[in-house]
Amino acid sequence: MHMLIGAGDKWGSNDAANILKPALARGRIRCVGATTFDDYRKYIEKDAALERRFQKVHVEEPSTQATIAILRGIKQQYELHHSLEIQDAAIVAAAELAGRYITGRQFPDKAIDLIDAACATAKKMMQIDSQEKEEDTVKKAIVAPNHVAQAVSRCTGIPVSTLDQEEKDRLIHLADRLHERVVGQDEAVNLVAEAVLRSRAGLDQPGQPIGSFLFLGLTGVGKTELAKALAEQLFDSEKMLVRIDMSEYVGFGAVARLIGAAPRWWTTD
Incomplete structure (x- = not known):
């Protein structure tokens, strides 16, 4: 328009x-x-x-349950297009994983793209398996939740497959695993573990981060080590941690380069 x-x-x-x-x-x-x-x-x-001359109509983003219903409605079209079968569990996984790991995009597009990518992955894996076994029989590939997890891993770089397989065990013993690497700091470890558990249990609020923490303490007490341990437990790698050298933002107003200028912010030379 x-x-x-x-x-x-x-x-x-x-x-x-x-x-x-x-x-x-x-x-x-x-x-x-x-x-x-x-x-x-x-x-x-x-x-x-x-x-x-136009009446405005706001089209809101559908919820996770509505997205699942949309995916079930277009399921047959993707099955015919890719010549395979899509499990209902894969549809539910696509909606849940898209909402949890893919940001910057909206439902239902990001969930539909995940299903499309998972279908391509399942079909390719089926073709490779048939070539290795030298079989001429035509079999239909089946899209399962693990194919959706692989598609999310390629899009975000987060090892979602590993997280899904061991997620329950990691969540139950998250605080203990953090204590294996960080000795002491009970309050910080427990607060972080409780925030992660609330998020995974579905008690978090959509559109808000799992938690915002500010670790305060003298140099060498284990602030950075706790952040590294948390990144390793949640994302299976310390490299998923983003580090910012705050010495570059000590100047007056320099933090605006990091978070943006505040409303009615005036600067002078």
Whole structure:
């Protein structure tokens, strides 16, 4: 829709939006447009006359359960396209893992892409297995939750397959595993373990982090070691930890480079 704004405008002549306004007002043209919030604020809101001729309808992101229902509705199409069978457990896993590990994208697109990637993975693995066994019989590949986990691992770099296999054991004994590497620091270890357990149990709030902690203490007491141990237990590698040298942000206002400027922030030379 925002493409109408300014289309055909040359040296003050009417653009496509102004030409369509009378027809839209009289009902001779019936139009349904779709655009993002950013483009709407950037283009449509600037033209109040054009905005009045449309009724805004906000399309909200579906929930996890609604996404599962959507995936079940398109399941047959993907089965015919890839010539395989998709388990219902794989559909549930795609919705849950997409919501947990894939950020920056919305439901149901990210879950649908996971199912598509899992189908391609299962079909490729079936073909490789048939070639190794030198079998000519045609078998249908079956998409299972482990194929979805592999697709998530490729997208995010997080070893989701390993997390799913040992997740229950790791969660139950998370505090004990952290204590094996970090001696003492009982309060910090217990707080972190409880936050992770709440998140995995589904008691966390969508759109919010698992927890925000600020480890305070003298140099050498084990603050960084605890963060490394937590990264290893959750993501199977210390390399998943992002470290920032805060000595670069000690200047007045320099932290704005990291988290953005505060509202009504004024700077002087």
